[in-house]
Amino acid sequence: MSLGRGQVKMTFKLDPISKIKLKRNLEKDGKAQRFLTHEIRRLSDPYVPMDKGVLKNTAVEDVDSITYIQPYAAVQWYNNKGNGLRGKMWCIRMWQDRGREVVKSVANYVGGRVG
Secondary structure (H helix, E strand, C coil), X not given: CCCCCCCCCCXXXXXXXXXXXXXXXXXXXXXXXXXXXXXXXXXXXXXXXXXXXXXXXXXEECCCCEECCCCCHHHHHHHCCCECCECCCHHHHHHHHHHHHHHHHHHHHHCCCCC
């Protein structure tokens, strides 16, 4: 294509999306996902019902899930009467209280900002 007199042509080239995701740790099951999962577990810890600490201390953190492996975990999840912060549906209640904080920490981790 030829340009007329006084015209300027500018071209822009972005990195492929896969490269951008990798640079920001946003690839599937990548570091950002692990960071999010860990943040949820870490901040949910004070909400988990506790007698001797076995339920909260034996949770298994995977890339995108947290499994409370004790045989009584489901009963605690649905039926725990609570004591202070500790009680049923701990991750959901933590998210209601601190979800914005989690979003902000993940955004900081990947080099972004909350918008």
